[in-house]
Every structure is written in structure tokens, then in C-alpha cells.
Amino acid sequence: MATSIELTQAARDPMIPVPYVVERFLRETNDTFSLELEPFDPTYELAFRPGQFNMLYVFGVGEVPISISGDATDTKRLVHTTREVGVVTRAMRNLKAGHTIGARGPFGTSWPMEEAKGHDVVLVAGGIGLAPLRPALYWILRNRDEYGKVVLLYGTRSPEDILYSKELAKWRSQFDLEVHITVDRATTEWRGNVGVVTKLVGRAPFDPTDTVAMVCGPEIMMRFAVEELTKRGVAEANIYVSMERNMKCGVGLCGHCQLRGEFVCKDGPVYRYDLIEPLFVEREL
Amino acid sequence: MTRTLRIGDQVVLDRERLAGLFEAIRKLGYVVHGPILSDGAIVLGPIESDRDLPIGWRDRQDAGTYRLERREDDAVFGYAVGPHSWKRLLFPPKRSLWRAEREGARFHLLPIVEDTPKLALFGVRPCEMAAIRVQDRVLANGQYQDSNYASRRRQAFVVVADCHEPGGGCFCASLGTGPTEQGEGWDLAMTEILQGRHRFLVRAGSSKGLDVLRALPWTETSPADLQAAERQRQRALRRMGRRMNPEGAKELLYQAASDNHWDEIAQRCLMCGNCTMACPTCFCVTVVDRTSLDGSQTERERVWDSCFSLEFSYIHGGSVRFSPYARYRHWMTHKLASWQDQFGTMGCVGCGRCIVWCPVGIDITEELETFRSRVGGNREAVR
Ligand SMILES: Cc1cc2nc3c(=O)[nH]c(=O)nc-3n(C[C@H](O)[C@H](O)[C@H](O)COP(=O)(O)OP(=O)(O)OC[C@H]3O[C@@H](n4cnc5c(N)ncnc54)[C@H](O)[C@@H]3O)c2cc1C
Ligand code: SF4
Ligand code: SF4
Ligand code: FES
Numbered sequence: 001m002a003t004s005i006e007l008t009q010a011a012r013d014p015m016i017p018v019p020y021v022v023e024r025f026l027r028e029t030n031d032t033f034s035l036e037l038e039p040f041d042p043t044y045e046l047a048f049r050p051g052q053f054n055m056l057y058v059f060g061v062g063e064v065p066i067s068i069s070g071d072a073t074d075t076k077r078l079v080h081t082t083r084e085v086g087v088v089t090r091a092m093r094n095l096k097a098g099h100t101i102g103a104r105g106p107f108g109t110s111w112p113m114e115e116a117k118g119h120d121v122v123l124v125a126g127g128i129g130l131a132p133l134r135p136a137l138y139w140i141l142r143n144r145d146e147y148g149k150v151v152l153l154y155g156t157r158s159p160e161d162i163l164y165s166k167e168l169a170k171w172r173s174q175f176d177l178e179v180h181i182t183v184d185r186a187t188t189e190w191r192g193n194v195g196v197v198t199k200l201v202g203r204a205p206f207d208p209t210d211t212v213a214m215v216c217g218p219e220i221m222m223r224f225a226v227e228e229l230t231k232r233g234v235a236e237a238n239i240y241v242s243m244e245r246n247m248k249c250g251v252g253l254c255g256h257c258q259l260r261g262e263f264v265c266k267d268g269p270v271y272r273y274d275l276i277e278p279l280f281v282e283r284e285l
Numbered sequence: 286m287t288r289t290l291r292i293g294d295q296v297v298l299d300r301e302r303l304a305g306l307f308e309a310i311r312k313l314g315y316v317v318h319g320p321i322l323s324d325g326a327i328v329l330g331p332i333e334s335d336r337d338l339p340i341g342w343r344d345r346q347d348a349g350t351y352r353l354e355r356r357e358d359d360a361v362f363g364y365a366v367g368p369h370s371w372k373r374l375l376f377p378p379k380r381s382l383w384r385a386e387r388e389g390a391r392f393h394l395l396p397i398v399e400d401t402p403k404l405a406l407f408g409v410r411p412c413e414m415a416a417i418r419v420q421d422r423v424l425a426n427g428q429y430q431d432s433n434y435a436s437r438r439r440q441a442f443v444v445v446a447d448c449h450e451p452g453g454g455c456f457c458a459s460l461g462t463g464p465t466e467q468g469e470g471w472d473l474a475m476t477e478i479l480q481g482r483h484r485f486l487v488r489a490g491s492s493k494g495l496d497v498l499r500a501l502p503w504t505e506t507s508p509a510d511l512q513a514a515e516r517q518r519q520r521a522l523r524r525m526g527r528r529m530n531p532e533g534a535k536e537l538l539y540q541a542a543s544d545n546h547w548d549e550i551a552q553r554c555l556m557c558g559n560c561t562m563a564c565p566t567c568f569c570v571t572v573v574d575r576t577s578l579d580g581s582q583t584e585r586e587r588v589w590d591s592c593f594s595l596e597f598s599y600i601h602g603g604s605v606r607f608s609p610y611a612r613y614r615h616w617m618t619h620k621l622a623s624w625q626d627q628f629g630t631m632g633c634v635g636c637g638r639c640i641v642w643c644p645v646g647i648d649i650t651e652e653l654e655t656f657r658s659r660v661g662g663n664r665e666a667v668r
Contacts, residue, residue, distance in 0.1 A: 014429050015382050015587075019394060059385060059392045060576040060583045085601040100391040218602075245605065246598050248571050251429035254590070255569030256597060260539075260618065261626030266428065282542050284611035 014251045017057045017102025018044065020078060022095050028081060029161050032128060033093055034069065037078040037101060046075050049110035050135035051214075051242060051270045055250045056080060057102030061091040065247040065265070067132035068106060072139060078103065081131035081163065107250040109270045111136040112240055116212035119238075120148040122204060124225045126155050126197055126217025130163050132242055133216050137171075144176055151178040151204045155197025155221070158185045178205055197221065201228035208233035214270075216242040223280070226273055236274035243268045243276075260285050292489050296503035297510055298475075300483035303335040303361065306473075309497045310405045315442050318374055319407035320367065325353060327367040329374065332407065339364060346452030346637065347526070349646030362408060362477045365452035366636050370565035371406055371413055372420060375437045382572070382585045401433060405442040409471065412455075414445050415462035415634040416565035418470050422628045423568050442493060443471040449517045453526035454637025456650055460531060462634040464521040473497060478513045486514055527640070529650040530657070531631060535622040541656045542614070550652060551609035553645050558591030560639035560647075561616065566624075566632050569597070592616055617649060 020037035027033050039046070048068050057063040070079025084093045095101060113136065121140060123133050133152075140147050152171070156162050162181065172179045180200045182193035193200065198221065211234050215225045222241045229239055245257035245264040257264040260279050262271075279285055290296065298306065310317055321330040322339045332338065343356045344364045356363050384395045409417070417438070424431040425438060448457070448464035457463030467474045472494030476486040486506060489495035541547075561567045571590040576583040590597060593612050598605035606612045624632030633649070640648045 013382075013432055016394060016396075017383075019392070021391075059387060060574060060580055062574055063572065096390075098390050102385075102392075102394065244600055246600050248590075252427060253424065253429060253431055253568070254571065254587075255592065256571070256590075258592075258615070258619070258623070261623035263627070284606050284608055285542070285615070 014104060015249065017055070017063070017104045019100050020103055022097055022099045022101055023077065025096055028163050031085075032081060032083045032161075032163060034079055034081040035092070035095065035101065036070075037080070037103065038076065039078075040100075046078055048072055048106035048135075050113060050139050051110035051132055052106035052108050053132070053250075053269065054078070054080065054103040054105030054107070055247070056082075056088075056092065057104070058088055058091040058095070059100065059102075062088040063102070063104075063248075064088045065107075065250060067242075067269075069131040069134045070138075072135050073142065081128070081134075083128040104250060107265055109266075109268055111139075111214050111270055112212060112272075113139050116140075116214075117146045118148065120150070120206040120211040122151045122153065122201075122206050122211055122213045122229075122234075124153045124197060124201065124213060124215045124217070124229075126221040126225075127157070127161070128163070129215075129217035129221075129242070130154055133214060134164065136214055141177070148210065149178070149206050150176065151180070151206050153180050153182075153197055153200040153204055155182045155184070155200075155217075158183050159187050159190045159192075180204060196224065198224040198228045201225065201232060211238060213239045214242075215239065219244070226280075236277060237272060239273040240270055241273055241276075241280070242270050245269075290489065290495060290499050290503070292491065292495055295486050295488045295506050296498070297506050298485045298487045298501055298503055300361070300485070302502055303485070305501055306497070307332075307334045307407075309500045310407075310442060310444075313442070313493075313497070315403050315405035317405040317407050320364070322353070326351065327353070327364050329367070329369040329371065335361065338408070343450055344452060346454050346641045347646075348454065348640050348648050349643055351641050358479055359483065360450075360477060360479055362446045362448070362475075363450050365448060365450055365455055366410055366413065366638065368563055368638065368642055370563065370636070370638065371409060371417060372565055372568075374404055374406065375417065375441065376420060376424065376431070376434050376568065378589045380433060380587055382587055384582065384584045387581045387583075399433075401436040401440060403440045403442075404437060405444065407444045408446045409443055410448045410636075411445060411463035411465060411467050412448070412457040412634045412636045413565055414443070414468055414471055415457075415460075415466075416636065417443070418468060419566045419628070419630055419632065419634065420568060421470070422630065423566075442497075443473075445471040445474040445490075447474070447476045447514075447518070447521075449477065449521045451521055451525045452637055452641065454640040455525055455635065456527040456529045456637060457635035458522050458525045459528035460631065460633065460635040464525070465518050476514050476517075478510065478517070480513045480516075481509075484510070486510055527637065527648070527650045529633075529635060529653060531621070534631075534653060535625050537653070537657055537660065538618045538622040540660065542618075544656060544659060546652075546655055546659060547610040547614045550613050550647065554593075554609060554613050554647055555644060556593045556609055556612060557644060558593040559642050559644065561591040561593060562589065563638035563642040564620075565636055565638070566620075566634065567591075571597075592619070617652065620649065621653065 024036040053067040069081040248254040252263040252266040319332045425435040620632040
């Protein structure tokens with residue numbers, strides 16, 4: 001039998017996954033779950049920047065891009081939060097502690113944690129879009145005095161779909177963080193906002209002339225979020241969005257993620273809005 | 286043979302000595318591939334000697350048509366390019382990436398042990414050499430490499446042959462990629478001369494090429510050889526089937542993004558993807574997992590893919606380029622415009638394959654001119 005592929009990070013073929021053990025499976029909501037992963041090789045270094053993603057591989061089923069949703073300072077565990085929508089994500093939902101999963105990465109650009117220093121920060125998340133923003137939030141909270149006012153605006157379909165509800169409750173009780181949640185459809189017990197998340201932008205407490213915005217969610221939601229943010233006076237150059245495209249390689253070689261001249265896997269997924277505005281506006285690019 | 290040959294020196298090799306060239310290349314351990322006749326077309330395949338070449342054949346090509354004809358002479362390189370391009374050899378249509386084996390709840394990844402072949406590419410046209418340079422940029426010179434391509438390419442021995450019989454789809458001259466502009470990246474370059482004594486002008490472009498050439502019974506070139514080569518070049522230029530004006534193509538196509546002419550093309554285009562398979566620069570691939578029936582073993586392959594399929598851009602909720610116009614627009618804009626942003630070069634080398642092998646004869650040169658003529662004109666939104 002051939003020997004297993006060496007796990008040394010140097011000289012790794014970027015197309016070959018690294019095996020991880022599922023340490024913990026956490027159900028988040030009806031259709032979302034988080035996986036906490038540890039590499040087989042304990043010396044394997046887990047450095048990533050908030051906003052980056054991995055290609056996650058389920059044995060015999062396939063591989064899909066999933067953002068890292070954990071804390072960048074945690075060098076022991078890799079955390080991913082996934083919404084079950086199709087073949088691969090469904091197979092991923094059936095993984096249990098002790099199972100193996102493959103991961104390649106981290107790939108792509110990251111949220112502007114440096115650029116945002118000294119400014120107000122507004123995070124606008126729609127649905128599963130909160131997962132790729134959570135590492136940014138962890139980062140800010142660890143370096144809280146480096147940022148101005150921090151606001152999280154989060155929208156989901158219904159109250160049952162709220163991700164990370166315990167953490168959100170904790171963050172809401174903090175004085176150094178504003179959290180506003182809205183749902184499309186309220187239940188009888190829901191006391192909060194109803195309506196699309198972009199509606200929260202107008203009332204949120206931040207100084208639009210001194211704000212960096214990070215937006216993640218369905219493309220249509222990001223479109224409206226950008227519109228509301230610019231209406232408030234946030235410059236397009238201070239707005240960042242995370243793009244989603246079909247991805248087969250993650251390293252600029254398969255061509256699938258192209259958005260005109262952009263390889264979203266390596267030139268993105270996080271983009272400064274003003275730089276891709278024409279590509280964002282044109283249909284079906 | 287009184288002097289020591291250097292890289293770049295042009296010398297003469299008689300037609301009868303061509304077999305010796307094959308021997309010299311094979312002696313160095315190369316597996317030679319080149320043009321061969323197969324099923325009514327000139328394709329690429331393994332060749333043992335000069336006898337395997339399509340000697341005395343020419344191809345007649347135009348939009349949507351291709352056929353072979355006998356020539357009146359015994360030209361060795363008397364045809365243009367066929368449906369195959371060299372990417373088949375340097376970047377095979379299918380390749381295993383890795384294997385995995387299940388062991389209870391776990392699995393292990395196993396490497397694919399593969400010795401990349403030492404290939405000699407014989408009879409590469411200048412446009413195809415240009416295409417190889419384009420793929421070098423895409424697959425071997427970026428932040429991440431396709432290691433298999435890089436290794437095949439690094440080992441390959443490339444023999445370029447000037448093109449004297451351009452096809453009806455060809456427009457390399459207008460892009461500066463042919464018919465005799467060999468550029469860089471080859472080991473030997475040949476110019477066939479049919480007038481008078483059947484012979485080749487040969488130059489070495491690398492030390493590997495020089496080693497081969499030195500072992501051959503070459504003779505010095507005469508002014509008559511050079512004049513004959515120049516006459517053939519002029520004749521080839523006159524017979525170039527098409528031309529493309531690349532001037533401002535990038536800005537033009539970006540501006541034309543919402544032109545409704547894309548819809549008009551999409552009504553003709555069958556979305557078959559032939560153009561992408563035939564194009565020597567197209568590099569898109571997908572991955573396929575092949576799992577054993579008992580689910581204990583799996584193997585991942587990367588296979589050529591085409592941006593004309595709906596799955597290509599599929600994300601949850603639907604394909605990004607759902608409309609046919611958007612898929613054709615992506616392909617053509619990529620070839621002529623966005624490729625420049627990505628790799629600092631056009632993605633088209635003017636080989637004409639996409640025109641010839643398109644079942645409905647869509648012509649990229651003509652479509653570009655149509656967009657040019659419409660700038661500032663009828664450019665209402667597509668929908
Ligand atoms: C950079 C990036 C980060 C992402 N981060 C997350 C995340 O943190 N959490 C999360 O739940 N989802 C995330 N997604 C979306 C996730 O990749 C898709 O939901 C997933 O690929 C669906 O695969 P499937 O096989 O279950 O679905 P199917 O509908 O069965 O899809 C079939 C195939 O199409 C492709 N595909 C389908 N949807 C998408 C999609 N949205 N994006 C890319 N390829 C797709 C995949 O190749 C997939 O295997 C991210 C996507 C990108 C591009
Ligand atoms: S786009 Fe057409 S003409 Fe240009 S290199 Fe590709 S196949 Fe040849
Ligand atoms: S342009 Fe021609 S070859 Fe290309 S997909 Fe359309 S019909 Fe097929
Ligand atoms: S995912 Fe393959 S090129 Fe971007």
C-alpha cells in the first residue's frame with residue numbers, strides 16, 4: 001500500500017486536501033450546523049485571516065467552498081458553519097465526531113481588519129452570511145480599543161433561523177457592541193425588528209463619514225445594503241462585500257469562479273466595493 | 286561542417302535527413318508526438334519517424350468546415366492546424382489528482398505516483414507556440430501552479446514549424462503570432478522549403494535543441510535559401526483566411542457588455558462548447574470523484590470543462606450565467622478582453638479552430654467587428 005501523503009505544509013500541492021478529524025458537530029439551526037475540526041497532524045499550522053475560506057471535502061461526495069467561521073487566534077481548531085442546501089452540504093451534515101473531512105486552504109482575500117482600525121465598523125449580515133463575518137467580530141472584540149463604534153446588523157428569514165443565538169445574546173448585553181437583528185417573518189413571541197436587514201442601516205448608530213462597512217449575504221441583499229450605506233454617506237471605497245461563485249479549485253486554476261477578469265477565489269471573495277462596482281451591477285457576468 | 290553551431294544559427298537540413306532528426310530526438314529519451322492522419326483529419330498522435338507525418342496532404346478550412354485534400358507536392362508541413370491542440374499533451378483532458386481510502390469513519394489520502402512523460406512535440410505551429418506560452422502564464426507562472434503541467438512543459442522538447450499553408454479560419458498574422466513568428470519557448474525551429482531541392486532551414490532555440498542539431502548533417506544556408514523562405518512567408522501572409530483587429534478589443538467588449546447583439550449571437554450558438562475544447566488556450570477544468578461501488582475507495586480527477594454549460598457557473602439558487610447570451614459573452618470577453626487583465630496577454634492566438642470547429646460557423650473575428658461597428662449605436666440593455 002502506498003503511504004499517506006505527507007502533511008508538511010511546505011511544497012503541498014494546493015489541490016490535495018489535508019485530513020481533519022471532526023471534533024465536534026454543533027447543530028446551529030434547523031438547516032445550519034458548525035463543525036469543529038482538528039488536523040490529523042497536530043503540528044499543522046492553522047493560520048487564517050477573517051473572511052478566508054477552505055475547500056471542504058466529504059469522502060466520496062465532493063468538495064465545496066466554505067468560509068472559516070471561527071476565531072483566528074485559535075490555532076488548534078478550525079470552525080466552519082454551513083447551511084445545508086444540496087448534495088455536499090447534506091453529506092457534511094451527516095458527519096459525526098471522529099469522522100474525517102478534508103480541507104484545502106485557507107484561500108482568498110480577507111476583511112479589512114487593518115484598514116478599519118481607528119474607524120467605526122458596521123457589519124451587515126444576511127442569513128449564513130454571518131458565518132464569514134464572525135471571525136471579523138472576534139478579531140474586533142479582541143482588539144476592541146483599536147476600533148470606534150461597532151455595529152452588527154443581522155437579518156434572517158425567521159427567529160428560528162438566527163445563528164449563534166447564545167453568542168448574539170451575550171454580545172447584545174455588551175456595551176461596546178451594538179447588535180440589531182431583524183427577521184423577514186416574525187413568530188408570535190418575536191419582539192424584535194421585522195423586515196429586511198438593509199432597513200436597519202438607516203437608523204444604526206455609526207458615523208457614516210468615518211465608517212468601514214463589511215457586508216456578507218445573498219447578492220441581492222448586498223446590493224441593497226450598499227445602496228443604503230451610500231445613502232447614509234458611507235464612501236464606496238469604505239464598503240467591502242464578499243462574493244459567491246462556483247469554485248472547483250480555490251487557487252485560480254479551474255476558471256469556474258470568474259467574474260469578468262476576477263478570479264473570485266483568489267482576487268476575492270472579499271472585495272472593496274468601489275473596485276468591483278461595474279461587475280456587481282452588470283447582470284450574469 | 287567547419288564551425289561550431291550556436292543557438293540561433295540557421296542551417297540547412299535536407300529532406301532526406303529528416304529521419305535522422307527523429308532518431309536524434311528519440312535517442313535523448315523523448316516520446317515524439319506530431320501530426321498524423323486519422324479519420325479524415327490531421328490530429329496529434331505518437332510518431333516514430335517522418336513517414337508517419339501527413340506528407341502530401343493539405344487541409345481546406347473555413348467557418349464550420351474542414352476537409353483534407355491531396356497536394357501536388359510532398360510537403361511535410363503542407364497543412365495548417367487540426368482539431369487537436371498541444372494542450373492535449375501538456376494539459377491532458379483527464380488527470381487523476383489523488384486517491385482516498387476509507388478505513389472505518391476515517392479516510393486516508395494517497396498520492397498518485399506518476400512519472401510525467403518526456404514529450405517531444407514535433408511540428409508545433411507558431412500560433413500554437415504562442416498558445417503554449419499563454420498556457421505557461423496561466424498554469425505555471427502564477428501564484429499557484431498546475432504542477433503536472435509545469436513538469437510536462439519543463440521536460441518537453443518543442444520543434445516549431447513555420448506555417449506556409451494557413452487555413453481559411455486563420456488570423457495569426459493580424460495578432461503577431463504567426464505564420465512565421467516563432468517567439469520563444471522552443472528547442473528547434475524549422476522552415477520547410479519546397480522550391481528546388483526539398484529542404485529545411487533549422488535553428489536551435491535552446492541548448493537541448495543545439496545538441497540535437499549538432500548531431501545532424503547540416504550545411505550552411507545560402508542567400509537563395511533565405512529568399513525562398515521569405516517568398517513562402519509572403520505567400521502565406523497573402524493567403525491568411527481572416528484577420529482580427531485587436532486594437533482596443535478590451536475596452537470595446539467591456540463597453541459592449543449590455544449590447545443586445547449578444548442575444549443575436551446566442552440565437553445561433555448551440556452552447557455545445559466545441560470552441561472551448563478546440564481552443565489551444567482554454568484551460569477551464571472541473572473535478573470528478575469516482576467512488577468504488579462499495580464506497581471504500583475514491584479517486585478525484587480533473588477534467589476539461591466548458592464555460593458554455595449551465596453547471597459551470599451553478600451556485601445554490603441557480604447558474605450565474607443562466608442566459609445563453611451571458612455564456613457566449615463570457616467566453617468571447619474572456620478570450621479577447623479579461624484575459625488581458627488576468628495574464629497580461631490576449632487569450633486568443635488566431636488559430637481559427639473555434640471558427641472552423643463551430644458547427645454553425647460563428648466567427649469571433651466577425652463578431653468583434655460587429656461590436657466595433659455598434660459602439661455608440663444600438664446598445665440598449667439586453668432585457
Ligand atoms: C467563498 C465562499 C464561501 C462560502 N461560505 C459558506 C459558508 O460559510 N457557509 C455556507 O453554508 N455556505 C458557504 N458558501 C456556499 C457553499 O459553497 C454552497 O452552499 C455549497 O457549495 C453548496 O454545495 P452542495 O453540493 O450542498 O449544493 P448543490 O446545490 O447540490 O450544488 C452542487 C454543486 O454546485 C456548486 N455550488 C452550489 N452552490 C454553490 C455556492 N453557493 N457557491 C459555490 N458553489 C456552489 C458546488 O460545486 C456544489 O457541489 C460559500 C461559497 C463561497 C464561494
Ligand atoms: S479563440 Fe479561437 S482563434 Fe483564438 S486561439 Fe482560441 S480557438 Fe484559436
Ligand atoms: S460558438 Fe460554436 S463551437 Fe462555441 S459553443 Fe457556440 S456553437 Fe459551439
Ligand atoms: S475556484 Fe478555480 S479559478 Fe477560482
